[in-house]
Amino acid sequence: MKIFVKLNIILMTLALGIAPAKAEVMEVWSHSLENGDYSKNVKQYERLRPVVESLGAYVEYYMEDIDGAAISHFVVKFDDMRSWGAYRDRLSMHPTFLKWNKRYRAKANQLQLDTALMSNIYEPSAKADLYRGADTFYITQWKAMPGKAAAMRAAMIEGAKIAENNGIFAQAYANGYSDMFMAVWAFDSYTGAATQLEYIENSKEFQRFFKNTADQKIGVFVDQSWMLKTQPYEGE
Numbered sequence: 001m002k003i004f005v006k007l008n009i010i011l012m013t014l015a016l017g018i019a020p021a022k023a024e025v026m027e028v029w030s031h032s033l034e035n036g037d038y039s040k041n042v043k044q045y046e047r048l049r050p051v052v053e054s055l056g057a058y059v060e061y062y063m064e065d066i067d068g069a070a071i072s073h074f075v076v077k078f079d080d081m082r083s084w085g086a087y088r089d090r091l092s093m094h095p096t097f098l099k100w101n102k103r104y105r106a107k108a109n110q111l112q113l114d115t116a117l118m119s120n121i122y123e124p125s126a127k128a129d130l131y132r133g134a135d136t137f138y139i140t141q142w143k144a145m146p147g148k149a150a151a152m153r154a155a156m157i158e159g160a161k162i163a164e165n166n167g168i169f170a171q172a173y174a175n176g177y178s179d180m181f182m183a184v185w186a187f188d189s190y191t192g193a194a195t196q197l198e199y200i201e202n203s204k205e206f207q208r209f210f211k212n213t214a215d216q217k218i219g220v221f222v223d224q225s226w227m228l229k230t231q232p233y234e235g236e
Contacts, residue, residue, distance in 0.1 A: 024126035025084045025119050026173075029074040031111040038063055041072040041111075042230070044104065051096045052076050055087045058128035061231040062137070071113065073227070077128035081119065118173040118182060121153060122160040126171070134169065134186035135229045136193055141222035144179040148218040155213050156181045162209050166200040181219070 034040035042061060049059050062073040078084040091097055120126045131137075144152035156172035163170035163185060173182040187193035200206050213219075 023080060023120040023124045024128060024130050025078045025081050025117070026128075027076040027084070028114075028116040028118065029076070030113045030115070031072050031074070031108070032113055033070050033072060034107075034111055036070075038070060038072055038230075041074075044108065045072075045074045047100055047104065048074065048097075051094055051100070052087070052091070055090050055094065056083055057087055059231075060131070060229055062227045062229050064225050064227045077130075079127050084117075116175060117177075118175050120171055121174045122157050122170070122172040130171070131186055131229065134188060136187040136189055137227045137229065138185045138187070138193060138197070138224070139227060140183045140224045142181045142183070142219045143222050144181065144219045145217060149176070149179045151216065151218040152179070152181055155216075155218060156183060159183060159209060159213070162203075162206050163200060166196070166203050166206060168196050168200060180222070 031041055034044070045059075045061055053059060056078070058077040060075040060077065062075060064071045064073065076087075078087065120130070123130070142152065142156070153174055156174070160170040160172040160183065163183075169186040171184045171186075173184065174180070185193075187196065
């Protein structure tokens with residue numbers, strides 16, 4: 001997967017009208033593995049976690065493995081955009097973060113692949129710990145065609161609803177700055193995912209939705225990925 005949303009900077013605002021002001025918001029910092037060892041990435045993230053948590057963030061770690069090229073994701077989540085803004089204002093002046101920057105930023109930059117800022121457009125009341133209890137995720141990315149961002153947003157919301165109707169815990173995200181969208185399907189395990197995916201693939205409702213969306217030519221498929229949440233793990 002080409003790591004969520006391809007951006008050069010993470011400090012940005014979502015385009016007006018694309019995402020609600022009150023919804024789960026997440027920053028995603030994506031890195032290649034340090035010497036191929038995911039535990040080393042986790043060690044680095046653990047240096048950052050106390051700082052961002054002290055500023056009101058909820059932190060999750062994910063590992064993605066596509067064709068053997070593993071990628072790690074440090075995900076910093078908030079209940080809404082205002083909470084994210086307050087966090088960002090304070091982070092740049094936090095003494096522990098400044099100390100981390102001075103000591104580890106060069107190494108982090110070498111490993112960093114992408115950053116992203118995404119807002120939940122499906123469930124405006126969602127909170128930062130939305131995925132408590134889930135650890136397996138199927139994610140697809142979509143790019144709206146020029147002038148089709150509003151239609152793509154509506155389709156992403158409709159797709160999440162249809163997945164939910166077919167027993168899948170689904171959400172949809174947007175980055176209005178780049179007209180990128182992300183569909184997230186969450187499962188308790190790969191075994192559970194296999195059963196539910198087979199079910200939805202045979203769903204007439206989903207098949208009609210997929211065909212109609214493709215016929216409208218409002219967006220293009222970018223990538224797909226499977227991810228495992230490694231922290232916090234709150235399942236059985």
